Amino acid sequence: MSEDRSRILNLLAEGKITAEEAERLLDALEARAGASTTTGESAIKGDPEPLIAALPKYLYVKVIAVNGDNVDVKIPIALVRSGLKLTSLIPSKAMDQINDSMSEHGMSVDFSNLKPEDIDELVGTLREMEINVDAKNGDNVRVYCA
Amino acid sequence: MPPMILDLKVASSTRRPVHLWLPLFLLWPLAAALGLVALAVAVVVDAVLLFVGRRYHHYTVLLMRSFAVISETRGMVIRFSNEKTAVDMTVQ
Numbered sequence: 316m317s318e319d320r321s322r323i324l325n326l327l328a329e330g331k332i333t334a335e336e337a338e339r340l341l342d343a344l345e346a347r348a349g350a351s352t353t354t355g356e357s358a359i360k361g362d363p364e365p366l367i368a369a370l371p372k373y374l375y376v377k378v379i380a381v382n383g384d385n386v387d388v389k390i391p392i393a394l395v396r397s398g399l400k401l402t403s404l405i406p407s408k409a410m411d412q413i414n415d416s417m418s419e420h421g422m423s424v425d426f427s428n429l430k431p432e433d434i435d436e437l438v439g440t441l442r443e444m445e446i447n448v449d450a451k452n453g454d455n456v457r458v459y460c461a
Numbered sequence: 462m463p464p465m466i467l468d469l470k471v472a473s474s475t476r477r478p479v480h481l482w483l484p485l486f487l488l489w490p491l492a493a494a495l496g497l498v499a500l501a502v503a504v505v506v507d508a509v510l511l512f513v514g515r516r517y518h519h520y521t522v523l524l525m526r527s528f529a530v531i532s533e534t535r536g537m538v539i540r541f542s543n544e545k546t547a548v549d550m551t552v553q
Contacts, residue, residue, distance in 0.1 A: 372536075373536070382543075383542075383543045383544045384541075384542075384543045385540075385541070385542045385543070386539075386540070386541050387539075387540040387541075388538070388539050389537060389538035389539075390537055391533055391534070391537060393533040394530065394533035394534055396533075397529045397530045397532075397533045398530055400529075401523070401526045401527060401529075404522055404523045405523070406517050407517070
């Protein structure tokens, strides 16, 4: 196994990247290896860090309201992932209370249905998400990853 | 790495601006000691729950994941501003 490949797998094992991201990085490495083979170069010598660094690391939420209230939040994606993993471990009784409380506040999200295996996929998808809301009154909400 | 510094800036049109630099790293030795005690208790509780056949016996993992969540807050930035006040909180 190449050094790059083992580093990517280590990052995956440590939970620093998702399975989907690891797959993308491995694909990129293979593509580079393929290119170097066709040009007669030796095996991969590159550092996967630039590839990893290119992945979005933060979730941004920006709200610009007409009345002058502006909110700008930058959340590490690792925090989102850890938070979701934590919710999958909360005892069912406590989770029912959380769900009820969220439902009372108009957020009908059932976290008890969130399985640990879905979290990596969810976070991977989140990195590609972009939400732009332009309200009639001029309020602007933007959610994206970068 | 756990968050080390909480940088809090509060600016107001009616008051003097406040810039707080809170050294969270000073709390970590205390938190680590309490965490270790809690971890030991959680291991015992989980072992008992497992022994008596309870389905839920994941308090140790829950505690460790809670620490992980706290650690991952590093890099978080929250900014709020309106006509009168501006708040800027950065976890470093």
